[in-house]
Amino acid sequence: MIPSIEWIDETNTVKMIDQTVLPHNLNFLEFRDYREVANSIKIMNIRGAPAIGVAAAMGFCLAALEFQYMDYKTFRSYMKQASDTMRSTRPTAVNLFWAINRMQGIIDTNSKQNPKKIAQLMIEEAKLMWKEDIDTNHAIGKHGAQILENGDTVLTHCNAGSLATVQYGTALAPVRWAIEEQGKNIQVIADETRPRLQGARLTAFELQYDKIPVKVQSDNCAGLMMMLGKVDKVIVGADRIVRDAVFNKIGTYMVALAAKRHNIPFYVAAPESTLSMNETRKDVTIEQRDGKEVSNVLGKVEIIPDGVEVINYAFDITPFDLISGIITEHGIFQHRELLKKYKK
């Protein structure tokens, strides 16, 4: 699979796949202005918690290059503005804030350096985060593959694959590892994932691209498929994991309820950067997006009468009693282990 995002050294450019036009067009966008990167996160040219973390970091580097000829104090205040712009793009995925904070650390700890040097250090850090993301996902894959048996059918919701990360994916990493490294026979069922259809468009695209067997169903189908015994495991990604719940794409909670009913293991795969264990669900804002995402499918077909109001929460909340385990780059953790490992 092609990386979802890259830093091009020669031209100081952020290059990303335009995920809004997949699966029928594989187009690349190139940005040299951080405001464009912020907008690309907002309108979801790039999405997926780990991927938008890296995108925000790289966008922040573009800001640093723009302001690098200022004195440190002015540079710092312009970078604050750029950071606010980045932070305001998507409120739920915690990796975005984690990435910006990590980059901000470079600015704060190098106050004796000139901004030109700081900009270079930031670019190195963003490229390191890029590489770490791939390594992390391989580790998630290796740990997660333990739960998969030869012949398993894995249901996933939304896209927490290669496209949601730099490469390789989180929820899809165990599937990739089980197939590619262990030679297991694994199939995937992708929920289409309304309203933005990341499952139908992106999960189907990337698995087909890598010749991993995949079928798509409407989100409504998950309960019946479990009742019919056609799902062995569920693995989803996460946008934020707090002490008492997992925030992930809207609809995840209903999948988890159905999995519980049928005693089907339900796992969440995410890097440590998605953990926010100082928070509980009450601390998190759930993004509500434009109703047009629902009423106008992919901007192409109106499905709702004019004048009817739309409810469009982008994420929901899955409590830990429905979750069999959290797969991170460090292993598979039960809720109590997670609470112990990440004390307040």
Next chain:
Amino acid sequence: MIPSIEWIDETNTVKMIDQTVLPHNLNFLEFRDYREVANSIKIMNIRGAPAIGVAAAMGFCLAALEFQYMDYKTFRSYMKQASDTMRSTRPTAVNLFWAINRMQGIIDTNSKQNPKKIAQLMIEEAKLMWKEDIDTNHAIGKHGAQILENGDTVLTHCNAGSLATVQYGTALAPVRWAIEEQGKNIQVIADETRPRLQGARLTAFELQYDKIPVKVQSDNCAGLMMMLGKVDKVIVGADRIVRDAVFNKIGTYMVALAAKRHNIPFYVAAPESTLSMNETRKDVTIEQRDGKEVSNVLGKVEIIPDGVEVINYAFDITPFDLISGIITEHGIFQHRELLKKYKK
């Protein structure tokens, strides 16, 4: 609301709203050939268990008119063919079979009459069924309105409204009665209901048409909305009610699981003709429809990469432990009451 279907005496025509082009076009179809009516059921110009029962009965009348100049024996054998065509349109909704059986009764008990007379008796019967459907729905509304309190928000899945019946609806009947006859303040949340989007297109259309407050959400949103305390009751329709479960539009089961989790009353509203209490869930075929319904939204936008297989069950199975009661024209029944009332 306009009736979804009518028999026009002057021209012996079946007239129906074309539900495939709602909500943006209100077009009517007129048929004088039973094969066209069968096709209209198959491709869902008309849908909803009670409505397709009446459509099948009226289509069967067109067949009777076509064959009325034959002798009784030949007439009967041609009508058998017409009945097979009708029965093969949709396998899950039991009202279809109930309606055809009732019409077949007219043929069987009038073997001494000439087919011309039988055709007239059949038309009278179909018109009676049409009228009974409206009366039944009013009775469902009156009984069902008991469960609604002033200020309630009712979640419904798919369309079991006026458009799914001759008029007035089943699941939406209690809402209509509570508002129109009791002056209660009731709001509706309509699940969009992928893949055919009957909630977004039809439920939203008919409630807006009748000035009943309605909002639309993606199916994925139901669980979160319940968790947030924004749903007071759930009412859905049914395509077939058997001894141990309710068959209804795909996704109903997941809504029921979420309602159970949050102790939200979950009711099924359906006429007695939807009951099939000699069967259990094992006896019922769940219709699997063309994957294009999922992959190509309303025939207008492709959302899945070419070559990826689609799973498309049209209905799912909701066991009775998730159901607070069944609302019929005779009252509201618990599972045990239903089993007692309809002994094998």
